[in-house]
Amino acid sequence: MKLIVNGRPLETVATDLAGLLGELGYEGNWYATALNSEFVPREERKRTELREGDRIEILTPRQGG
Amino acid sequence: MGLSLYKEQLSSRLLLGTAQYPSPAVLADAVRTSGARAITVSLRREGTSGQSGSRFWSLIRELDVRILPNTAGCHTVKEAVTTARMAREVFGTNWIKLEVIGNHDTLQPDVFALVEAARILSEDGFTVFPYTTEDLVVGEKLLEVGCEVLMPWCAPIGSARGPVNIDALKAYRTHFPDTPLIIDAGLGRPSHAAAVMELGFDGVLLNTAIAKAGDPVMMASAFAQAVEAGRRAFEAGPLAGAARHGRALHAYHRQGGVLMRLDPFYLIVDSSAWIERLVPLGVKLVQLRIKEMAEPELRTEIRRARTICARYDCQLIVNDYWQLAIEEDCDFVHLGQEDLAAADLAAIKRGGLRLGISTHDHAELATALAVEPDYVALGPIYPTLLKKMKWAPQGLPRVAEWKKRVAPLPLVAIGGLTPEQLAGVFEHGADSAAVVTDILRNSDPEGRTREWVKATRQWR
Numbered sequence: 001m002k003l004i005v006n007g008r009p010l011e012t013v014a015t016d017l018a019g020l021l022g023e024l025g026y027e028g029n030w031y032a033t034a035l036n037s038e039f040v041p042r043e044e045r046k047r048t049e050l051r052e053g054d055r056i057e058i059l060t061p062r063q064g065g
Numbered sequence: 066m067g068l069s070l071y072k073e074q075l076s077s078r079l080l081l082g083t084a085q086y087p088s089p090a091v092l093a094d095a096v097r098t099s100g101a102r103a104i105t106v107s108l109r110r111e112g113t114s115g116q117s118g119s120r121f122w123s124l125i126r127e128l129d130v131r132i133l134p135n136t137a138g139c140h141t142v143k144e145a146v147t148t149a150r151m152a153r154e155v156f157g158t159n160w161i162k163l164e165v166i167g168n169h170d171t172l173q174p175d176v177f178a179l180v181e182a183a184r185i186l187s188e189d190g191f192t193v194f195p196y197t198t199e200d201l202v203v204g205e206k207l208l209e210v211g212c213e214v215l216m217p218w219c220a221p222i223g224s225a226r227g228p229v230n231i232d233a234l235k236a237y238r239t240h241f242p243d244t245p246l247i248i249d250a251g252l253g254r255p256s257h258a259a260a261v262m263e264l265g266f267d268g269v270l271l272n273t274a275i276a277k278a279g280d281p282v283m284m285a286s287a288f289a290q291a292v293e294a295g296r297r298a299f300e301a302g303p304l305a306g307a308a309r310h311g312r313a314l315h316a317y318h319r320q321g322g323v324l325m326r327l328d329p330f331y332l333i334v335d336s337s338a339w340i341e342r343l344v345p346l347g348v349k350l351v352q353l354r355i356k357e358m359a360e361p362e363l364r365t366e367i368r369r370a371r372t373i374c375a376r377y378d379c380q381l382i383v384n385d386y387w388q389l390a391i392e393e394d395c396d397f398v399h400l401g402q403e404d405l406a407a408a409d410l411a412a413i414k415r416g417g418l419r420l421g422i423s424t425h426d427h428a429e430l431a432t433a434l435a436v437e438p439d440y441v442a443l444g445p446i447y448p449t450l451l452k453k454m455k456w457a458p459q460g461l462p463r464v465a466e467w468k469k470r471v472a473p474l475p476l477v478a479i480g481g482l483t484p485e486q487l488a489g490v491f492e493h494g495a496d497s498a499a500v501v502t503d504i505l506r507n508s509d510p511e512g513r514t515r516e517w518v519k520a521t522r523q524w525r
Contacts, residue, residue: 006110030122032108032151037143039150057110059151060118061125063092064107064135065082065222065272 004055017045020056031060068268070214070245071160071192075102075131078262079292080247081285082272089124091281096128099285103131105162105270107138108152122155133194135162136182140175145182149191161186162194162216162249171221172250176203180210187211196249199233201240208244215241216249216270219261223273225253228261238265242411243435255284255291262295302417325419325439327475328380329491329524330517331499337369339505344379346511347518350497352399354384367393382421391416399442402429410436421477425456430470441471442499445480446490450502461493468494484520491524 003010003020014020017033017040033040034057040048050056068075081101086092096104106125111118125132134152139145142165149161165182167175174196180203183193187210195207199217207215217237220226228234229251238246248261249270258269269292278284328350334340335354344351353370355363367389374381382397383390385404390397391412399421400408413420421440422433433441447458458481468476478490479499487498500517507513 028119030119030155031111032155034147034151037147039147039154042154057151059108059148059155060111061122061155062107062109062118063083063086063121064105064137065084 001050001052003050003053006056006058012050015050017048017050017056020050021045021058024058026058031058033058068245070103070194073131075268076100077102077289077292078268078296079258079289080104080133080268080270081275082270083125084272085276086281087276089121092276093124093128094282095275095285096130098282099275099289101130101285101289103133104128105133105135105272106156107135108148108155109138131160132156132158133160133162134158135196136164138166139164140166140178142178142182142185145178146185146189149182149186150189153191159190159192160194161191162196164196172223173221174198174218176200179203180206183207183212184210194247199230199237201237204237204241204244208241214245214247216247218250219248219257220251222250224251225274226251227253227257228264231260231264234261234264234266239411239415242414255287258288259291259295259298262292263298265299268292325475327440327477327497328521329487329497330521331477331479331497332504332514332517333384333479333499333501334505337366337373339510340370340373340381343504343510343514344373344377346514348377348379348514350380350382352382352384352499354399355386360389364389364393367395371395387413387416387418390418397421397439399423402432405432405436423479424467425459430467434471438474440475440477440496441467442477442479443467443495444478444499446478447481447486449481450506461489464490464493464495484516487520487524 001012003012012020012023014023033045035048036055068078077100079099079101080103081096081099082105083092134156136145136148139148145163145165152161163183165175165178167173176197179195179197183195186193193212194214194216195212196216197203204215219228219234245267247268247270248266252258252269252271253274261269271288275281275284275288331350332343332348333352333354340351355366363386367383370381371393380397381395382399383395384399387398387408397419401423405422419439421442422438423442424430424433443459445458464478475496476494477497477499478495482498482500483503490498504510504513
């Protein structure tokens with residue numbers, strides 16, 4: 001299935017958000033996720049199913065003003 | 066000297082952004098050197114393999130300061146709200162610096178989207194720090210939707226131009242006398258920070274001016290000192306452009322917010338003639354309380370009282386007529402609760418006047434403390450002949466309770482006091498005892514005044 005992850009096209013076999021994060025090697029709790037512009041809390045990633053063309057954002061702490 | 070934001074106390078009035086430092090180590094050094102107790106951070110996309118987000122998160126946790134995540138880079142309500150919710154999960158805080166950018170070049174906020182996003186986030190339990198312009202109506206709308214802090218810019222972000230519109234900033238401070246106001250964006254040099262702090266702003270948030278300096282750590286120290294200096298100057302009551310000699314002297318005496326000490330004998334009279342008769346006998350604190358009088362006569366009375374008090378080094382406090390007090394170069398007013406409701410407190414503070422307030426019950430005390438007076442008066446302690454009052458005598462235990470509640474402010478006890486009762490009120494915590502009837506209705510007011518001077522000597 002084709003997704004847009006952080007603005008870039010990505011091919012995945014994952015079917016839910018937690019699966020996608022595992023596939024991309026994300027561990028720990030230092031990032032947050034959104035699906036199609038809606039925040040997805042950590043505990044809901046596993047039951048958040050992915051569909052063709054979904055836009056996923058994975059954001060991490062950065063310097064900011 | 067601390068900064069109170071959403072009921073949290075920060076020991077520094079300087080907040081720092083964390084972007085554009087030459088290295089994480091320099092950032093950490095600059096934060097520590099500045100003494101800042103809050104820093105802003107953001108959330109960004111990370112490449113699928115990187116760990117830099119994790120490393121940065123470790124670094125800022127080690128700094129042990131309050132984290133203020135921002136919504137930098139968001140251009141719509143939706144983006145800002147979603148980013149805020151993501152930040153809350155990662156950083157574990159309800160604090161959010163809300164930015165909704167309306168213009169790519171100047172990074173001017175889209176204030177319409179800002180207010181809407183602030184409303185949604187406030188309802189969702191966030192404590193919102195909105196980055197806004199100096200527009201007063203926008204500020205009001207932000208408060209209406211739940212913000213308790215406002216962060217106006219003083220010039221476009223990163224422009225380093227400093228306060229480009231001083232009059233607008235002054236108007237902003239005056240318009241929101243009780244809201245913590247932090248200047249966010251546009252400061253370039255420490256002198257800019259000092260300038261806005263002198264206007265009475267509660268804090269400044271800085272980033273580029275420190276991060277891009279030749280030596281960021283040294284610049285952090287310079288800004289910290291400038292913020293401190295500006296704040297002290299504000300609390301000391303800076304000389305206004307048209308200030309006269311008296312005001313300058315009073316500003317000097319304010320000594321940067323140091324608590325004043327009241328003389329234990331506080332005489333209250335209703336004419337300058339009484340002041341002329343009694344102040345030379347050793348009275349060091351006198352209130353002129355005139356109830357009904359036309360303005361020209363009133364002005365003459367106040368002027369005369371001030372002249373006599375100046376001659377005898379006696380502190381004059383003008384009851385109620387704060388505008389005349391300012392115009393006549395007096396530096397201390399007393400307001401009852403009704404006068405307080407009608408008074409322009411911002412003008413009183415701007416005029417550098419100190420302020421005492423009467424209280425009779427808990428509700429009035431809360432009202433009084435909210436305006437940060439210089440002393441609180443409690444009455445009537447004992448039955449009093451002078452005023453028909455709805456309040457029963459408060460009694461001494463109440464004096465003790467009040468002292469506990471108003472400390473470190475001085476407490477003035479008033480109502481039915483005589484020299485014989487002074488030990489009681491002072492032992493229960495009063496700092497000064499006010500008197501009207503016992504002297505003015507005495508068959509020998511001069512003799513009674515001397516007795517009061519003598520009886521209060523041990524608490525002077």
